[in-house]
Each structure stands twice: as C-alpha cells, then as structure tokens.
Amino acid sequence: MVLWFSAIIASNFKVMHLTFMLSKKQKIVVAMSGGVDSSTVAALLASEGHEVIGITLQLYDHGVALEKKGACCAGQDIYDAQMAAEKIGIPHYVLNYESIFKEAVMEDFADSYLKGETPIPCVKCNQSVKFRDLFKVAEDLGADALATGHYVQRVEVNGKAELHKGMDPAKDQSYFLFATTQKQLDFLRFPLGGRLKNETRELARKFGLEIADKPDSQDICFVPNGSYASIIEKLRPGALDNGKVVYKDGTVLGDHNGIINFTIGQRRGIGIAHSTPLYVIAIDPKTNQVVVGEKEDLANSIVYIKDLNWLGEEIPSEGMECIVKLRSMHKGARARVKISGNNQAIAKLEEAYEGITPGQACVIYNDTRVLGGGWITKS
Template identity: 60%
Template sequence: MNSLGFDKPPAQTRVVVAMSGGVDSSVTAALLQAEGYDVVGITLQLYDHGAAIAKKGACCAGQDIHDARRVAETLGFPHYVLDYESRFRDSVMEEFADSYLRGETPIPCVRCNQSVKFRDLLGTARDLGAEALATGHYVRRSVGAQGPEMHVAEDADRDQSYFLFATTREQLDFLRFPLGDLPKREVRALAERFGLAVADKPDSQDICFVPNGSYARVVEKLRPGAIDPGEIVDIEGRILGQHQGIIGFTVGQRRGIGIGGTEEPLYVVRLEPESRRVVVGPRRALARDRVLLREMNWLDNALPPEGVRVAVKLRSAQDPVPALVRPLGWSGAEIQLDEPAYGVSPGQAAVCYSGSRVLGGGWIAETALTQAEFTGSRDAERVSA
C-alpha cells in the first residue's frame, strides 16, 4: 500500500491537487510529488480575475492563480486553471446574498467546499483519470470498520473540520488531506525546504469574494434594492432606534448596534426579515437549548430514532458542547443541548463529533429555549429565531 492507500507504486497513482495559490495547497502538491506520485495541479478561477489582483488574503483569483502556476512550474508538474466563475456565483454567491436577506449568518466557505470543490472539481479529477483529489485542508482522514472517516487535525488551532461537515461518504472515499498530521509551522518550513515562493505568503483571512469584509456591499451588488431600513426593538416590541438593513447584524452581536443608555448591554437576539426588525435584549435572552437542522449530512451509520450523544460545535471558533442529536424528517435533525448556548445563529452550521471523529452536521434553521429552569419562569418559554 502506498501512503494514499492504493495497492500500487506512487508513480502509477495520479493525484489531482486543488491549488489555491497558498502555502498549504502548494506544500500538499510538493509532498505528493516528492513521494513520486503523478501530480496534476488544478486551480479554480472562482470570481472576477482582474478585480481581485490587488486583494491580499484572498484565494482563487488574480495573484493566487499566478502563484499556483509558479509553484507547479518550479516543481515540474502540469497545472491547469479552470473557469468556475459561473458555477461559483450560482452555487455560493447567490446563496450567500439570499441567506443574509433571510436574516441568517451564512458560511460561504462550506458551500464552496460542498458544491464547487468537492462536487464539480472532484468530478473533473475523475475525468482526468485521477484516483484521488488532495487538498491543503487541516483535517485527517482514516479508514475505519465502516469505511473512510473524518477526524480533526492534529493541530487543533488549524483544524478545519467544521467547514467540511457537508463532505459525503462517497466524496471522502476519494479525498486525501496530507497536512492533517502537521502543525502549520512545519508546513511553512517544508515550503522553504522545497524552495516555494509562497513560503511566507499570508494565510487567507476574509471570505474570498468579500473585499475588506464588507458583506453589505456584496449583498447590495447582488440584490440591488433588496436592503431596506427598519426598526430596532427590544424583546417586548418597544422601538429603540432605526437601522439601515438587517444584513448589518448577526445573532449574538453586541457592538455596533447603535443603541446606548440602557442598564444592561444589549445583544442582537433575533432578526425578523419580513418586518425588517432587529430584536435586541440582554444576554440571557440569547439562551437556546434546542437547535433544528436542515440538510443534515451524517458520516456514521444511520442516525437512530432515539438519537446519539455527541459533542456539537455551533460556531467555528467555539468549543464543542454536549448534546443529543436525533433525526427529524427526511433530511433534518434536532439537537438538544445539555446546557443553553448563547448566540446560536440560523445560517451557521452545527457539527457533531465523537472524540476526534466528525460524525456529521447540518445547517441551523431554527433555535428555541424549552427548559423552564433556564428561563427563570414557571413555564417553559419558547423563544425561536
């Protein structure tokens, strides 16, 4: 068996490497070529090439395409640039805009992995005769009793498993993640050792198609006239002020609300896109212990009706918390948290873990508070978002 799990020499194993132009994917390609694999690099042009030339910290456009091509030339393997701009706009950017207008807080990087990279690019890799698609993601893949499994990266600070929850079992069978066992500092050291010009290149920080983090500007461009002003109200419905569009707010937000002079700090509790209202309240009003999911993707054996105990991550930067997850309908699920969480936002993902293993996850559709002891009242209060 070679290092990718195939019963043949590396030279007889073609691997397509998804190259974004950054240090991680470049080192992935270099490592595989150094082992003797038949490497083919592919970079996707995902949005306007010219507009992104000068944008630092982006990926998949402009300078990054040039950097990926230069790495391939340095190492001596073929490299292709595929124009996926229309697919990216339809599958990622349009959904991003619609999600914000629904009062959600979307994660376009997950949609990009789910649709463009691990669906369309994976199909292209097969067409090229590849036996695997390798990426520079920090996540581990191993083969268990039931087939391939996804596990968190060895370097917890770099782990990207939250953003890969929508990867299907079939896709995971074809994917490889050579950096999953490496710390970032070692990856940069390898880039220097291989003589790659991107060794000191900064990591991507912003969403690639959102210049300077201005989500509102992108949504306004994609949905002209769809952003309307409205009222900021407290949880009793009293008007506290005005806003210029709900896309400027997210559940759990404290700063930038524009309302002062209150006894307690105010947080965004929920967004009501139909009435264009932003509802604010004290932190305790954010408490949620029930989370409903849509588009559930489960990587383990079928989720039993009675549910399973998991640790669930409700935002990428938060630690997992204990919960019970149960199937709900055809492709949904219900998560009951042991303790209430604060700032759980529709549009984000809930990703379930068992130890280091990623069991699956889904998109947060609704949240509620159901347990009376968390409300301070005699009756259980249901507060949905």
C-alpha cells in the same frame, strides 16, 4: 516498492489504519489555491513519485481579483499557484468557474443574509464548487484521488473512510468540511492533516517553494476589505433598506440601515442607547425588524438542523450522545441528537448556549471524528 506506512490502532475490536502516504504511484489531482498548504501538498505528492496535476479555480472577476490581496483564489494566488507548479514540475490548469461560483456561493451568501441568517460561504464553496465540480473534473481526468491542503484527517476503519479533526488544533478545518459526502471522502486525500502548520512551512522551504512564508488567507475571497454589505447590495438591490430596531416586547427603539448588517448575538454597532447592554436576539426578514434584548435572552438549549449530511453509523430512534460545534471557534458542547425526518435533526444541549445562529453549521463529533452536520435553522 511500497511508499507508505500506517499506524495501526486496536480500538473497540476495530482496526484503525491511519495512512500517511499512498500505497502506490497514482494519478492525483491537487486543488491548488496558491497558498503554502496546497502548494506543499502538490510538491509532497510529486516527491513520492505520483503523477500530480495541479488545478486552480478562478472563482470571480479576474480584474477584481488582481486588486484583492490576502484572500483565497485571488489574482496573485493564481499566479503563485502557477509558479509553484512550475517549480515542482507538474502540469497546471486554471479553470474559470466564475458563473458556477456566483450562483452556488455568492448568491446563496446574499440570500442567506436577506433571510436573517449568518452564512458560511467557505462551506458552500467546499460543498459545491470544490468537492462537487472539481471532484467531477478529477474523475474525468482519470485521477485516482483528489488532494487538498485542508487540515483534516482521513482515517480508514475496517475499510471505511472516516473524517477526523486535523492534528493541529489551531488549524483544524473539520467544521468547514462537514458537508463532505461518503463518496467524496472515499476519493479525497488530506496529506497535511497529521502535521502542524510550522512543519508544512518547513516542507515548503525544503521543496524550494517561494510561498513558504506566505500569510494564510483570512478574508472571504469575494468580499473586498470585509465590506460584505456592498457585495450583497450589488447582488440584491434593496438589501440595505431601512427598518426598525425593536425591543423584545415590541417597543420601537430606533431605525437600522439593513438587516444584513446584523447577526444573532451582536452587541456592538446596534446604534441604540439603552440603560442596559442590548444584544441582537432575532432578525425578522418579513417585517424588516431587528429584535434586541438582554444577554440572557440569547441562551437556548435546542438547535434545529436542516440538510443533515451523515457520515457515521445510523442514529438510534432515541438519539445519541455526542459533541456539537455551533460555530467554527466554538469549543463544542455535549448534546443528544435525534433525527426528526427529511434530513432534519434536533440537538438538545446539556447546557444552554448563547451563540445559536441560523445560517451557521451544527457539526456533530464523536471525539475527533466528524459524524456529520447540517445548517442551523432556528433555536
């Protein structure tokens, strides 16, 4: 019996298959964070007759996790994932990935701030722990696929998997998954990508999941109460060393209490009285200085990208026109992207943008499709 249906769209002589359900009963590992999305994915796939195995990753100290609420992979979330798996009637395992997570995500997070960058740890977590290491676990279990609760769509065009934005613009998570490789994308499934969040909650209620109305996680999972500076200081003693705040012409305006407390484009909390509003326009880790200037000093139209992950067709030597997102909440800007060698690229924006920040991601789109992306190094 076939348990699926497809929407077939003819476009530019290509046939696009958007698969909503898997075509046969399969063994599927579901990454269960303890939230409503991943729990609903597990219940949905089990209801379709697939052999579902739930896996939850313990990513940081269990004692600390039990004290932290409202964040992914906290102690309560592990318990919620276990209860959901029991309700669904599937096997569930908790894997201790503390050391891997600390090295690949937490320490990278601290080091990025010390380099004057503003990192995105959720991307690093997806890139390493979840889509690299959990991917390997799913393969070792003989699974046919790894499913997650992300709001993105996996679309097959002429037999090749593409990554597209989620249908719900308020929940689209494609910006955070730009580092997904083609091999990973071929193996991954995103059953919620074509749904709205309220539809997911309704499904959770239908399946009798107690977490149907559980709030979405908002915080970085390993940062208690939003105090990331204390985490960095613990990992890298000396991170809060004082330094100078200087005007763009080199004039010293005052002192700061650690460059990790600042990000490009910041206006509030600089601690300097001035005749005009001041913004952080540069952070120099070598001199331990925070450089400030006026808002117009932030505007730039050139973005330098490193560690480019590419999922689209080959970029021609003259570059290609596309849309780039420079922050998760950025609406996108028209740009021309050219390869500059060694997995590096340059994006030239049609209009200058004031929020180009080293450590953030530049994600490249063609309409809804994610063509690839990389890390912003300088502007």
